[in-house]
Amino acid sequence: MFTLFINGIRRKVDVSPDTPLLWVIRDHIGLTGTKYSCGIAVCGACTVLIDGKAERSCQTFIKDIKGKKITTIEGIPESHSVKKAWIIEDVPQCGYCQSGQILQAISFLNEKPNPSDRDIDEFMSGCICRCGTYQRIRSAIHLASKLTAQGRKK
Amino acid sequence: MSKIFNISRREFLKTGAIISGGLILGFSLPLSAESLAKKSAKIFAPNAFIRVGTDNIITIIVNKSEMGQGVYTSLPMLIAEELECDISKVKIQSAPVDPAYNHTEWGHVQGTGGSSSVRSTWVQFRKAGASARMMLIAAAANIWKVDPSECSAEKGFVIHNKTKKRRSFGSLAEKASHLKPPKDVSLKSPENFKIIGKPTKHLDAKEKVNGTAIFGIDVKVPGMLTTLIARPPVFGAKVKGFSDEKTLQVKGVTNVVQIPSGIAVVAKDFWSAYKGIEALDIKWDEGNNAGLSTDAMRSHYSSLAKTPGVVARKEGEAKQEFMKAAKQITAEYEVPYLAHAPMETLNCLVDLKDNRCDIWTGTQLQTIDRNSAAAILGLKQENVHLHTTFLGGGFGRRANPHSDFVSEAVHIAKALKKPVKVIWTREDDIKGGYYRPMWYDRISAGIDDKGTLTAWMHTIVGQSVIEGTPFEQAEKKNGVDETSVEGANDIPYNIPNILVDLHSPKVGVPVLWWRSVGHSHTAFVVESFIDEIAHAANKDPYEFRRMLLKNHPRHKAVLELAAEKAGWDKPVEKGKGRGISVHKSFGSFIAQAAEVSVEKSGEVRVHKVICSIDCGRVVNPSTVAAQMESGIVFGLSAALFGSITLKNGRVEQSNFHDYPMLSMKNMPKVEVHIVKSEATPEGVGEPGVPPIAPAVCNAIFALTGKRIRRLPIDKNELKRI
Numbered sequence: 001m002f003t004l005f006i007n008g009i010r011r012k013v014d015v016s017p018d019t020p021l022l023w024v025i026r027d028h029i030g031l032t033g034t035k036y037s038c039g040i041a042v043c044g045a046c047t048v049l050i051d052g053k054a055e056r057s058c059q060t061f062i063k064d065i066k067g068k069k070i071t072t073i074e075g076i077p078e079s080h081s082v083k084k085a086w087i088i089e090d091v092p093q094c095g096y097c098q099s100g101q102i103l104q105a106i107s108f109l110n111e112k113p114n115p116s117d118r119d120i121d122e123f124m125s126g127c128i129c130r131c132g133t134y135q136r137i138r139s140a141i142h143l144a145s146k147l148t149a150q151g152r153k154k
Numbered sequence: 155m156s157k158i159f160n161i162s163r164r165e166f167l168k169t170g171a172i173i174s175g176g177l178i179l180g181f182s183l184p185l186s187a188e189s190l191a192k193k194s195a196k197i198f199a200p201n202a203f204i205r206v207g208t209d210n211i212i213t214i215i216v217n218k219s220e221m222g223q224g225v226y227t228s229l230p231m232l233i234a235e236e237l238e239c240d241i242s243k244v245k246i247q248s249a250p251v252d253p254a255y256n257h258t259e260w261g262h263v264q265g266t267g268g269s270s271s272v273r274s275t276w277v278q279f280r281k282a283g284a285s286a287r288m289m290l291i292a293a294a295a296n297i298w299k300v301d302p303s304e305c306s307a308e309k310g311f312v313i314h315n316k317t318k319k320r321r322s323f324g325s326l327a328e329k330a331s332h333l334k335p336p337k338d339v340s341l342k343s344p345e346n347f348k349i350i351g352k353p354t355k356h357l358d359a360k361e362k363v364n365g366t367a368i369f370g371i372d373v374k375v376p377g378m379l380t381t382l383i384a385r386p387p388v389f390g391a392k393v394k395g396f397s398d399e400k401t402l403q404v405k406g407v408t409n410v411v412q413i414p415s416g417i418a419v420v421a422k423d424f425w426s427a428y429k430g431i432e433a434l435d436i437k438w439d440e441g442n443n444a445g446l447s448t449d450a451m452r453s454h455y456s457s458l459a460k461t462p463g464v465v466a467r468k469e470g471e472a473k474q475e476f477m478k479a480a481k482q483i484t485a486e487y488e489v490p491y492l493a494h495a496p497m498e499t500l501n502c503l504v505d506l507k508d509n510r511c512d513i514w515t516g517t518q519l520q521t522i523d524r525n526s527a528a529a530i531l532g533l534k535q536e537n538v539h540l541h542t543t544f545l546g547g548g549f550g551r552r553a554n555p556h557s558d559f560v561s562e563a564v565h566i567a568k569a570l571k572k573p574v575k576v577i578w579t580r581e582d583d584i585k586g587g588y589y590r591p592m593w594y595d596r597i598s599a600g601i602d603d604k605g606t607l608t609a610w611m612h613t614i615v616g617q618s619v620i621e622g623t624p625f626e627q628a629e630k631k632n633g634v635d636e637t638s639v640e641g642a643n644d645i646p647y648n649i650p651n652i653l654v655d656l657h658s659p660k661v662g663v664p665v666l667w668w669r670s671v672g673h674s675h676t677a678f679v680v681e682s683f684i685d686e687i688a689h690a691a692n693k694d695p696y697e698f699r700r701m702l703l704k705n706h707p708r709h710k711a712v713l714e715l716a717a718e719k720a721g722w723d724k725p726v727e728k729g730k731g732r733g734i735s736v737h738k739s740f741g742s743f744i745a746q747a748a749e750v751s752v753e754k755s756g757e758v759r760v761h762k763v764i765c766s767i768d769c770g771r772v773v774n775p776s777t778v779a780a781q782m783e784s785g786i787v788f789g790l791s792a793a794l795f796g797s798i799t800l801k802n803g804r805v806e807q808s809n810f811h812d813y814p815m816l817s818m819k820n821m822p823k824v825e826v827h828i829v830k831s832e833a834t835p836e837g838v839g840e841p842g843v844p845p846i847a848p849a850v851c852n853a854i855f856a857l858t859g860k861r862i863r864r865l866p867i868d869k870n871e872l873k874r875i
Contacts, residue, residue: 015425039579040811042809043815086359087359092358094497094547095359095546096546098362130547
């Protein structure tokens with residue numbers, strides 16, 4: 001039995017210690033916004049925040065997350081500047097990778113609130129979008145950065 | 155005949171004109187959740203595509219699969235334009251399988267593909283909207299005792315023009331449901347369009363941003379088990395024997411079942427099934443394909459390419475004229491097998507009850523999948539209910555006439571009599587076949603002493619994707635699979651002598667259409683080779699094309715637009731090369747100009763792509779731009795990285811680490827320029843793909859003098875160290 005703190009809620013799950021967090025979230029907690037795509041941490045679709053930092057949940061094991069706070073796409077408020085920017089820039093196509101892209105972007109903007117294009121290249125290149133929404137993701141990240149700054153001024 | 159009925163009614167009615175509220179075993183797409191919540195609402199169903207609730211909720215039923223190409227936005231726009239409702243408030247629901255939802259151009263098949271969604275529904279959907287509007291107006295006119303011609307509709311209301319009396323569509327739903335649909339429906343003149351042609355954001359963006367969009371992999375039903383399949387190491391290999399002793403000891407594993415596609419491990423959750431697969435011990439009879447290798451295929455294809463194939467196009471006497479030509483150029487081009495690799499791996503959920511089967515999957519070919527399931531189960535087709543979810547990418551892989559991912563799940567459900575969801579791992583996806591075929595092309599041209607192109611001969615070698623499918627009859631003409639030669643047999647260039655022929659070898663590798671199908675290789679070959687000829691004739695590659703396109707004004711116009719926007723008349727920045735291409739596919743004309751540089755290591759950087767498109771009348775300019783960006787990324791992934799190779803019958807790649815995709819750091823700046831046109835709307839989902847590889851390779855040639863004739867681009871060929 002493992003306890004995890006997910007989106008502010010404490011949950012207990014009965015799984016083997018080597019179970020990837022991805023499958024705990026999808027199959028045992030029942031939240032499906034976190035996606036499976038490669039299983040080997042090379043595509044970013046399964047990205048979640050662990051203590052605020054973007055991590056690949058397909059290669060994070062339940063035994064290693066004791067006491068850590070997990071946030072999935074469902075735990076990000078609708079009013080979050082990154083979600084808003086994604087809507088304004090009309091980013092998603094098929095949409096499957098976008099939860100991961102958004103969480104990666106949130107983590108990245110926490111570290112670099114005002115990123116350059118080069119920063120975006122560096123931080124976002126681990127998240128594959130087969131529909132090719134990169135140009136819009138880039139614009140949305142710049143916009144989210146602005147929205148957050150404006151929010152602070154208010 | 156229209157009807158009204160309670161939303162709780164569950165069955166899809168036989169008339170084909172009526173549908174329940176999508177209440178299929180408690181599952182519906184989230185977009186319709188709100189309309190489902192109001193249980194007291196009754197619904198006016200004027201035709202197969204529109205539902206107007208007494209609660210004023212308008213639901214549009216879309217019979218095309220949403221896989222990122224934007225049909226859940228562009229098709230509702232067609233209806234909303236004529237219905238006169240607020241597009242931002244409509245709910246979208248995926249259509250069940252019914253003849254009412256058949257593709258208007260594909261006979262008795264409901265499906266999505268060939269970049270045909272807008273074109274094929276352009277009249278149908280607008281008529282559906284207009285017809286419903288006329289019925290709502292008639293209902294209001296009856297209430298007000300006025301002539302319908304005195305009324306109009308706007309943003310979900312019928313208005314009596316003189317008195318300004320208004321009634322909401324919802325308040326008219328019940329009355330309208332007693333009326334017959336009008337016989338004559340006239341459509342708006344384009345100058346009156348309010349929605350069509352205006353940039354409209356994706357109606358499904360919100361659920362795709364907050365994680366609530368339901369893809370096939372996300373659907374759950376009570377008691378559902380998760381299944382993974384141990385698949386053959388070689389295409390066509392059969393199970394000789396297996397031991398499931400260790401697998402059945404894995405906690406969570408419930409069953410092991412042998413099915414035609416391998417050994418299925420059924421478990422309570424994904425991870426248990428995964429471990430169960432690892433514990434399996436299978437002996438395979440590898441069969442005839444165990445010796446397959448890309449190298450051997452290349453030499454086989456290369457020798458075939460030197461022999462005459464089945465003629466696809468013949469004009470004049472290409473052979474004789476080639477022999478006579480002052481200058482003769484011959485080149486061989488090659489592209490590899492490619493996996494579609496949609497981000498959402500294939501999956502299918504089957505819930506089989508006594509005399510009813512429910513299937514949830516993201517498919518592009520509903521009727522064929524539904525019928526395959528019915529045949530396996532011995533059920534009547536109408537007792538198999540297929541529910542289309544969002545597709546996490548399709549690119550053709552989810553349009554398999556062989557119904558592979560649906561059939562195997564049905565086999566397992568049949569054996570177990572329990573609801574099962576099969577999930578493909580990424581390794582299954584990359585190694586599992588149904589690839590874009592490997593193609594080998596030999597192409598020759600003759601130029602006279604003035605630099606005029608006099609002869610063109612193009613021999614194509616590659617597997618047919620339609621052989622043995624229901625599409626074979628429609629797509630095969632005089633022994634030629636049109637999808638193998640499209641883009642090669644219809645080259646627009648003014649050349650007096652043309653010969654295009656085809657070899658369709660039979661190889662034991664499963665193949666399928668891959669975004670842009672035949673064009674994915676023909677554009678690369680034709681647009682690279684025309685560039686070679688231009689250089690051989692000492693002409694500017696843009697001007698050379700332009701001269702040869704005088705009888706093809708739409709090709710010429712997009713080419714000129716791309717050249718203008720790319721600043722073709724000005725020199726490119728030092729250290730960069732610029733290339734151009736033009737290609738027509740799926741009815742649309744596209745030109746792309748690419749700016750590239752090549753690092754010392756040979757790595758290619760694509761900095762900028764200018765894309766011009768004439769797709770006829772534009773329904774949603776936002777979608778057109780998004781699909782051009784998307785096609786360019788898809789084509790670039792293939793040009794720079796994509797390759798599936800075989801050795802000893804085994805696919806050598808397995809996941810995104812060795813079958814890589816373009817990522818943010820390789821993303822060029824893409825600029826899309828749309829030509830204003832009043833022609834019929836044409837495709838946008840695929841046509842952005844074909845021109846990018848030749849545009850990039852032509853730019854590489856302009857920069858380095860090195861001609862790339864095999865994809866993906868091999869950086870060793872461009873290395874300068």
